[in-house]
Amino acid sequence: MSVGAVQVLFVASALFCTGAFALAWRREAGAALAGLPLMLGGVALAFAGISRFASGRLDPAAGQGLAVVVAVAALCWVVLGLSLIGREGSR
Amino acid sequence: MTVAGGLAVAVLPTRGQRGLGLVAVGAGLAGLLVVLSAAFAGLVVLLSFGACGLALSGSSYRAIWAGAAGRWEQAGAVACGLLFAILLYASWRSDYFEGAYSGGSIGAAAIGRLLLVHDGLAGDALALLALVAFVAASILWRARQR
Numbered sequence: 001m002s003v004g005a006v007q008v009l010f011v012a013s014a015l016f017c018t019g020a021f022a023l024a025w026r027r028e029a030g031a032a033l034a035g036l037p038l039m040l041g042g043v044a045l046a047f048a049g050i051s052r053f054a055s056g057r058l059d060p061a062a063g064q065g066l067a068v069v070v071a072v073a074a075l076c077w078v079v080l081g082l083s084l085i086g087r088e089g090s091r
Numbered sequence: 092m093t094v095a096g097g098l099a100v101a102v103l104p105t106r107g108q109r110g111l112g113l114v115a116v117g118a119g120l121a122g123l124l125v126v127l128s129a130a131f132a133g134l135v136v137l138l139s140f141g142a143c144g145l146a147l148s149g150s151s152y153r154a155i156w157a158g159a160a161g162r163w164e165q166a167g168a169v170a171c172g173l174l175f176a177i178l179l180y181a182s183w184r185s186d187y188f189e190g191a192y193s194g195g196s197i198g199a200a201a202i203g204r205l206l207l208v209h210d211g212l213a214g215d216a217l218a219l220l221a222l223v224a225f226v227a228a229s230i231l232w233r234a235r236q237r
Contacts, residue, residue, distance in 0.1 A: 002126070003123070003126055003127070003149070005129050005182075005218055006183060008123065008127065008132060009125040009178075009182035010137035010144040010179060010182055010183075011093055011094060011123065013175060013178035013179055013182060014093075014094045014097065015093060015094065015116070015120075016178070016226070017171045017174055017175035017178065018097035018100070018101050019097065019100075019101075019176065020096070020171045021101050021167075021168055021171040021172075022100060022101035024096050024164055024166045024167030024168050024170075024171060025101070025167070025199055026101070027156060027164070028154055028155065028156050029154075030106065030147060030152060030154065030155075030195075031109065031152075031199075032184055033147065033181075034100050034112075034113060034143075034147050035100070035101065035108050035115075036138060037113060037139075038101070038113075038116060039099050040099055041093075041097075041116060041120050041136065041140065044120070044132070045123060045124070045180075046134060047129050048124055048132055049127060049128045050128045052128060052129065054138040055116045056192055059133060059205070061198060061201030061202055061204070062168065062205065062207045063129075064124075064129040064134075064198050064201065064202050064205075065202050065213075066159075066172075067100060067124065067129065067132040067134050067136065067209070067237075068135045068136075068202060068206070069206075069213065069217050071116060071132070071135050071136045071140070072135065072217055072220070072221055073144065073217075073220060074139055074140075075139040075142050075143055076220055076221055076224035076225070077224075078142075078143045078147065079148055079225060079228045080135075080224045080227060080228050082147070082152050083227070083229070083231035083232045084118060084231060085152050085153055086119040086152065086153045086231075087151060087152060087153065087232060
């Protein structure tokens with residue numbers, strides 16, 4: 001199976017905009033927070049795709065490395081955000 | 092699968108459904124990254140999104156409800172649709188340089204060289220970010236228990 005740059009960027013755009021929609025539309029803090037990893041997932045996919053298809057001019061691992069960084073950052077944001085929201089039953 | 096999972100996260104009402112949606116997004120993204128010869132990045136994304144899905148599907152955090160969506164939220168949702176249309180058009184109409192890829196199918200060694208040797212400072216910053224986030228989360232979580 002092979003994909004092209006256009007298909008990858010389509011999926012990355014859809015994921016980023018879906019996450020932005022969730023952040024803008026959902027009024028419950030946990031539901032809005034779930035949009036953040038979606039946006040960052042779209043960014044990670046775009047990085048990896050661009051580095052894969054432009055590897056004659058870019059370091060091929062650069063986009064993959066950025067994708068790893070963005071994925072770990074998304075997890076950190078979610079964990080920190082849930083802690084700031086707080087535990088059920090607390091003030 | 093990736094886009095369907097993202098839509099599920101954006102519109103489904105319960106925490107469990109949103110968590111499952113995030114896991115589905117992670118699985119779809121990991122598959123796409125494997126197709127893009129970035130299997131190691133796909134594994135990291137799968138683990139990160141799985142952990143995000145587990146954390147967000149838990150019932151132990153508070154539900155902070157800010158009421159129905161107002162005018163600004165509706166404008167933001169419409170702006171997301173416009174942004175999506177612009178990004179689709181830009182992706183479709185742009186010219187792309189197609190290079191020959193020489194990085195292998197997993198990419199773990201290349202990423203290790205990049206994050207640990209060539210851009211070691213970025214790897215340190217990532218480790219520091221994870222450390223600070225998890226320690227702060229633990230402190231906040233336990234402090235609010237009292």
